[in-house]
Amino acid sequence: MLTRTATGADELGPLLRARLAGFAGFLRANGFGAGGADALGLLEASRHMGILDPQVLRLSLKALLCGRGDEWRRFDGLFDAYFLPPNKRIFADAGAGAAATRDEAGGAPGGARPQTAPATGSAVAGDLAGSARHGASREESLASADFRELNQAQHAYEMEKLMRRFAKRLKRLRLRREAAYHHGRRLDLQSTIRHSVRCGGTPIRLAWKERRRVRPRLVLLVDVSRSMSQYSFFYMRLARALCAQLQDVYCFIFHTRVTDVGAALGDPDPWRAQQRLHLLAIGWAGGTRIGECLRDFNRDHGFRLLHSRTGVIVVSDGYDTGEPALLAQSLAALRRRSRRLVWLNPLLHQPGYAPESRGMLAAMPHIDLLAPGGDLASIEYALPRILESLR
Amino acid sequence: MSTAAQRMPEIVDLQRRLEAVGYVAESSLAAALLLMVKLDRPLLVEGDAGVGKTEIAKSLAAVRGARLIRLQCYEGLDVHAAMYEWNYQRQLLAIKLLEHDERPTAVKEQDIFSERYLLKRPLLEAISCAEPPVLLIDEVDRADEAFEAYLLELLSDFQISIPELGTVRAVTKPLVVITSNGTRELSDALRRRCLYQYIDYPSFEKELAIVEIRAPQAGAQLARQVVDFVQSVRRMDLQKRPGIAETLDWTAALLRMGISAVDDAAAERILETLSALIKTRDDRAGFTREVVARIAAAC
Numbered sequence: 001m002l003t004r005t006a007t008g009a010d011e012l013g014p015l016l017r018a019r020l021a022g023f024a025g026f027l028r029a030n031g032f033g034a035g036g037a038d039a040l041g042l043l044e045a046s047r048h049m050g051i052l053d054p055q056v057l058r059l060s061l062k063a064l065l066c067g068r069g070d071e072w073r074r075f076d077g078l079f080d081a082y083f084l085p086p087n088k089r090i091f092a093d094a095g096a097g098a099a100a101t102r103d104e105a106g107g108a109p110g111g112a113r114p115q116t117a118p119a120t121g122s123a124v125a126g127d128l129a130g131s132a133r134h135g136a137s138r139e140e141s142l143a144s145a146d147f148r149e150l151n152q153a154q155h156a157y158e159m160e161k162l163m164r165r166f167a168k169r170l171k172r173l174r175l176r177r178e179a180a181y182h183h184g185r186r187l188d189l190q191s192t193i194r195h196s197v198r199c200g201g202t203p204i205r206l207a208w209k210e211r212r213r214v215r216p217r218l219v220l221l222v223d224v225s226r227s228m229s230q231y232s233f234f235y236m237r238l239a240r241a242l243c244a245q246l247q248d249v250y251c252f253i254f255h256t257r258v259t260d261v262g263a264a265l266g267d268p269d270p271w272r273a274q275q276r277l278h279l280l281a282i283g284w285a286g287g288t289r290i291g292e293c294l295r296d297f298n299r300d301h302g303f304r305l306l307h308s309r310t311g312v313i314v315v316s317d318g319y320d321t322g323e324p325a326l327l328a329q330s331l332a333a334l335r336r337r338s339r340r341l342v343w344l345n346p347l348l349h350q351p352g353y354a355p356e357s358r359g360m361l362a363a364m365p366h367i368d369l370l371a372p373g374g375d376l377a378s379i380e381y382a383l384p385r386i387l388e389s390l391r
Numbered sequence: 392m393s394t395a396a397q398r399m400p401e402i403v404d405l406q407r408r409l410e411a412v413g414y415v416a417e418s419s420l421a422a423a424l425l426l427m428v429k430l431d432r433p434l435l436v437e438g439d440a441g442v443g444k445t446e447i448a449k450s451l452a453a454v455r456g457a458r459l460i461r462l463q464c465y466e467g468l469d470v471h472a473a474m475y476e477w478n479y480q481r482q483l484l485a486i487k488l489l490e491h492d493e494r495p496t497a498v499k500e501q502d503i504f505s506e507r508y509l510l511k512r513p514l515l516e517a518i519s520c521a522e523p524p525v526l527l528i529d530e531v532d533r534a535d536e537a538f539e540a541y542l543l544e545l546l547s548d549f550q551i552s553i554p555e556l557g558t559v560r561a562v563t564k565p566l567v568v569i570t571s572n573g574t575r576e577l578s579d580a581l582r583r584r585c586l587y588q589y590i591d592y593p594s595f596e597k598e599l600a601i602v603e604i605r606a607p608q609a610g611a612q613l614a615r616q617v618v619d620f621v622q623s624v625r626r627m628d629l630q631k632r633p634g635i636a637e638t639l640d641w642t643a644a645l646l647r648m649g650i651s652a653v654d655d656a657a658a659e660r661i662l663e664t665l666s667a668l669i670k671t672r673d674d675r676a677g678f679t680r681e682v683v684a685r686i687a688a689a690c
Binding site: 033035037038041044045048049053055056059060062063064065066067068069071072073 | 399402418419422423425426427429430434435437573579582583585586587588589
């Protein structure tokens with residue numbers, strides 16, 4: 001096998017060549033030392049090693065285009081960002097060792113923290129036990145792991161996977177209302193009879209209808225103040241996974257003012273997305289003025305984003321340094337304009353925590369659903385509830 | 392594209408063959424070694440000391456049944472020590488002998504500067520082998536920039552020009568493995584010429600596999616404990632973290648001392664063998680009996 005004969009000239013198509021060669025430029029744009037000449041080497045390497053096996057292509061290009069330790073570490077993320085659709089990543093080393101560590105990593109939080117049902121907050125009654133959970137034990141343990149424990153990359157990826165599957169379920173959401181649809185399954189009798197008039201009453205042209213699909217709109221307002229710092233990173237990941245799957249998701253962060261992060265999260269390149277978030281999050285982990293932020297949101301974005309099918313999700317622990325009256329007022333306005341207002345509180349599932357902070361007390365009357373948001377299971381529980389209420 | 396479909400098995404096969412000669416390679420390394428042959432490019436390997444960089448070249452030579460030619464770089468390494476040198480003593484002797492020769496001077500001179508009087512140093516040796524050898528240029532970061540530039544020329548053309556003799560072209564192109572410890576930043580030009588491979592400290596599974604292959608007499612349980620211990624040591628804040636070479640040395644030391652299990656009870660005797668694992672005085676001072684007992688108990 002280690003012969004020096006060139007493998008047959010598998011000619012690559014021009015489009016494919018351009019795509020492959022563009023990767024060198026992409027790496028360069030991301031601060032790699034790879035240059036224009038590397039595009040040629042890249043094509044040659046892909047011709048020798050074949051491009052059908054993504055794993056082989058990844059390993060070959062990694063050896064070819066990296067020049068330093070830091071490039072070596074960043075390569076996999078960039079490879080995924082360029083060649084795979086956003087959020088569909090695979091791990092580089094499929095060796096047995098890596099698989100074993102992955103299992104270990106997946107199992108660890110479950111072992112450390114026995115499977116606990118999310119503690120029920122005041123507004124969430126006992127039906128929480130029946131919330132959507134997945135069968136596989138690894139997922140389950142991960143689903144109930146507190147976000148603070150999810151600090152390894154693998155965990156974060158697992159989380160994105162869960163979000164992805166969840167988002168797929170959301171896409172299938174249909175209204176009970178029906179509308180004319182060419183390839184529909186049900187006969188639209190009214191239309192058919194209307195059409196039959198011109199044929200003297202014989203229904204020759206049939207009209208069909210199908211249940212109307214709507215994309216529910218989600219607006220995420222994530223508190224990134226200091227008290228939330230342990231969670232905000234994971235909510236960003238979650239928001240990113242959601243944004244990649246659903247079109248009608250809008251994401252804002254707030255601390256002392258409110259900032260739109262939708263464009264930054266939607267960046268297909270994870271590294272650049274991180275950089276952009278970093279720039280946007282000046283003041284990240286500072287104080288909180290929830291009331292003012294929500295008022296600003298209502299004023300600047302509310303009119304264009306909120307409508308009767310919008311679910312608004314506020315993620316915050318309710319520790320507010322602003323005026324509680326303003327918070328109540330802004331929330332009421334938000335509530336009036338949207339369909340459903342959900343408050344995810346990451347602290348809620350901690351034993352001994354009661355939502356008694358001033359901010360929380362002011363907010364309570366206007367919230368449709370207060371759910372614990374400290375782990376994936378509770379989020380999986382909350383999201384379908386919101387969407388169902390949008391029908 | 393049947394060739395492409397077979398590539399992954401090829402990588403696995405190379406991994407297996409490397410393992411047979413005692414080297415546990417990750418798939419990325421195996422892929423790079425394959426690509427290195429296909430593209431005729433040198434392989435630049437970086438990583439901390441003792442993670443098995445040099446061993447790559449040795450194993451590659453063993454797998455291919457090729458000769459290993461090694462050039463150890465050091466500060467002040469010059470062209471003469473790396474490429475070629477004239478054998479001055481023999482040349483002087485020859486001049487003396489040729490004094491009474493009747494031939495014209497030009498012929499005599501040609502004779503004195505012929506290949507007979509040429510001492511081949513590693514780089515010249517590597518390009519004049521009949522069979523392609525594996526050329527290991529070890530710790531290239533220790534040599535200076537001037538040498539690096541010279542090396543670059545060699546690696547792009549595979550020819551060496553000797554003023555008195557002419558240009559020596561490579562008979563066969565050697566497989567070049569370059570290692571670097573990162574004591575000096577290498578030039579971008581050199582990095583660009585090479586395929587790149589970064590070798591990290593091994594995972595538990597990989598290290599265990601290495602210990603089992605290299606020190607089979609240790610037995611499964613001791614091997615597991617040894618690796619567990621070393622992995623914990625590596626997580627500590629040390630000046631010099633132990634590499635795989637140290638793990639193997641330490642395993643040998645434990646066996647030599649007749650220690651069959653790494654545990655609380657053997658802490659005292661483990662302490663005596665730690666010189667194989669911990670290589671600086673400051674690091675050694677941190678390893679008291681209690682520390683060792685605590686780590687060992689966790690194994």
